[in-house]
Amino acid sequence: MNVRGLQPLSDGSRYEAWLVNEHELHIQALGTLTKTGDEYVVNFSQPDGNLLSQGNTLQVTVETTRATLPTGRVLLSAHFPPMAGMHINHLLVSYPETPNKVALLPGLLAQTRQLYALSQQLRTTNDKTTVQCLAQNMLVLLDGQDAEKPVVKSYDCSSAHVPPLSSSYGLLGQHNDGYVSTVGAHASLAATQTDSTDTIRKYAQQVIFSSENLSNWFSTLHQDSQYLLAHPDDHDKAVEVMNLADHALNGVDSNDNGSVEPIRGEAGAMQAYLSGQSMATLTLTNK
Structure with a gap:
């Protein structure tokens, strides 16, 4: 995931990425976005299984604690279109x-x-x-x-x-x-x-x-x-x-x-x- 236009955060806050399965109520943590040049980037690797099967919505949240599930404000999101996605x-x-x-x-x-x-x-x-x-x-x-x-x-x-x-x-x-x-x-x-x-x-x-x-x-x-x-x-x-x-x-x-x-x-x-x-x-x- 590559994101442009994000502003640096203070007070220990972080941008976190998540893959959400809205049908089965499962959330996969993708990691913390780190600043690389003029972008914020996260690279997630899953050796076993297919990442596309894990969820249908991507989210970027602003988190103030190191939680295993998102609790902060959803800043960015993207959804797989259900019909084309099938x-x-x-x-x-x-x-x-x-x-x-x-x-x-x-x-x-x-x-x-x-x-x-x-x-x-x-x-x-x-x-x-x-x-x-x-x-x-x-x-x-x-x-x-x-x-x-x-x-x-x-x-x-x-x-x-x-x-x-x-x-x-x-x-x-x-x-x-x-x-x-x-x-x-x-x-x-x-x-x-x-x-x-x-x-x-x-x-x-x-x-x-x-x-x-x-x-x-x-x-x-x-x-x-x-x-x-x-x-x-x-x-x-x-x-x-x-x-x-x-x-x-x-x-x-x-x-x-x-x-x-x-x-x-x-x-x-x-x-x-x-x-x-x-x-x-x-x-x-x-x-």
């Missing part, structure tokens, strides 16, 4: 239909990293069975279901040091209902609620650009993985798979301006995740 929570906190109810953007990023790791193993092998097993696992991650008739049996893949993967929620899904499309849908829903904000709309558009890019790259990667199953000795196709998986995870600087931007043709899963976090940015206002 979809932001699906993106960043939890989603009911994913394995272990993982949030959509962390789930997308984790599974894309898995896919990337598999693709990079193609660099170190010319063994046809290994290539086929890697391709099978990539298809499982993309489809979100185990191969019904695997080209290579699980025993042979394990012997090739590529243990078969299992997935119940795919990057693409069986009917365009995986992480990629669902992320785009909830970003759009957050942006179009009546209580949405300019900040939410701005970063939701970036998430949608990323999801469009991922849909294109993963669709081609799906076709390439199926091709590698039938032609495991095609080195050029393996290189294409590695490049696409890298684009999907890290994005690509398609306009050669020296950076990967959150735009069409460039942004991947990492950019989607960062833009999704920015959708949860709050602006404090005077109480």
